[in-house]
Structure formats: structure tokens, C-alpha cells
Amino acid sequence: VAYRCSFRVTEAAYAIERAMDIMAQKLKMDPAEFRMKNLIRREQFPYTSAFGWVYDSGDYQTALKKAMETVGYKQLRDEQKKRQDAFKRGETRELMGIGVAFFTEIVGAGPSRNCDILGIAMFDSAEIRIHPTGTGICRLGTKSQGQGHETTYAQI
Numbered sequence: 001v002a003y004r005c006s007f008r009v010t011e012a013a014y015a016i017e018r019a020m021d022i023m024a025q026k027l028k029m030d031p032a033e034f035r036m037k038n039l040i041r042r043e044q045f046p047y048t049s050a051f052g053w054v055y056d057s058g059d060y061q062t063a064l065k066k067a068m069e070t071v072g073y074k075q076l077r078d079e080q081k082k083r084q085d086a087f088k089r090g091e092t093r094e095l096m097g098i099g100v101a102f103f104t105e106i107v108g109a110g111p112s113r114n115c116d117i118l119g120i121a122m123f124d125s126a127e128i129r130i131h132p133t134g135t136g137i138c139r140l141g142t143k144s145q146g147q148g149h150e151t152t153y154a155q156i
Contacts, residue, residue, distance in 0.1 A: 013103045017100075017101045017102075017103070020034060020035060030077070031100040032064065032068055032073060032100045035100060035102050036061060036064055036065075039060040039061055040055060040058065041060075042060075042062075045057050055104070060102065064102060079096065080096045080097075080098055125139075125142075126138065127139040138156070140153060
């Protein structure tokens with residue numbers, strides 16, 4: 001697997017994004033446009049997925065539009081088309097690829113009954129107590145997957 005993250009996430013995201021690209025191609029739609037049409041709209045929140053997950057908020061269309069504007073997506077597609085045409089005429093052997101992906105994952109996972117993945121209850125917690133003297137105690141509960149929690153917490 002060419003992706004590094006906790007098991008399940010990146011592999012599943014890759015499969016979903018690849019399926020989105022294939023569907024966009026079959027429908028003769030731009031991959032970004034296809035994703036835009038299928039993102040949860042701001043007015044649909046809170047949104048309950050087919051699996052029962054509740055998405056509390058978001059503005060995915062605005063986020064995707066801003067990302068496309070930031071990278072000059074339309075200009076990149078124009079450049080890609082020119083290169084494809086030059087390739088077809090035999091003027092170059094270089095092609096240009098453009099990847100589009102949009103991924104949302106639960107963070108700060110909620111109750112273990114909803115976030116149990118392969119028997120690993122994905123539940124994060126934090127409790128902060130401030131003593132009248134001004135000292136504090138912070139108790140944290142997280143599942144580390146290589147992010148360096150131990151180092152970060154020790155530094156804090």
C-alpha cells in the first residue's frame with residue numbers, strides 16, 4: 001500500500017476516490033464537478049449517512065471551490081488539454097495528470113459503541129483539572145497510531 005496511516009482509512013479512501021474517478025469518466029464529467037454534485041450540501045446538516053453516522057456540520061462545496069481556485073484548477077485543466085492535443089499530434093511524449101480527492105473522517109471519536117473498529121474502541125478523551133493554587137492536571141486517553149502522542153504530551 002502506497003499510503004501511510006492507520007489501517008482501513010487510506011485504503012478505503014483510495015478505493016472510493018478511484019470509483020468516483022471511474023464514474024465521472026463514464027458520465028463524461030470533470031472529476032471535481034462530479035464530486036461537487038455528490039458532496040453533502042451545507043443545508044443538509046446534520047446529515048445521517050446510510051450507515052447511521054451523523055455529520056454535524058460542514059461546507060464541503062465551499063472547501064472544494066476554494067481549493068480549486070487556490071491551485072488554478074481550470075487553468076491546469078486547460079494546460080492538460082493542450083498537452084494531450086500535442087501528444088496526439090506526436091509533438092511530445094509528456095502527459096499531465098491531475099488528481100482530485102475529497103475525504104472526511106471522524107476525529108475525536110465518540111462513544112466506543114459507534115467507533116469500535118476491529119475490536120479497538122476508538123475513543124479519545126481529555127480531562128483538565130485546575131487546582132486553586134493554579135497548578136493543573138491533564139488526563140488524556142488516546143489510541144496512538146504512530147502520530148507521536150507520547151512525545152507531544154511529554155512536551156506539553
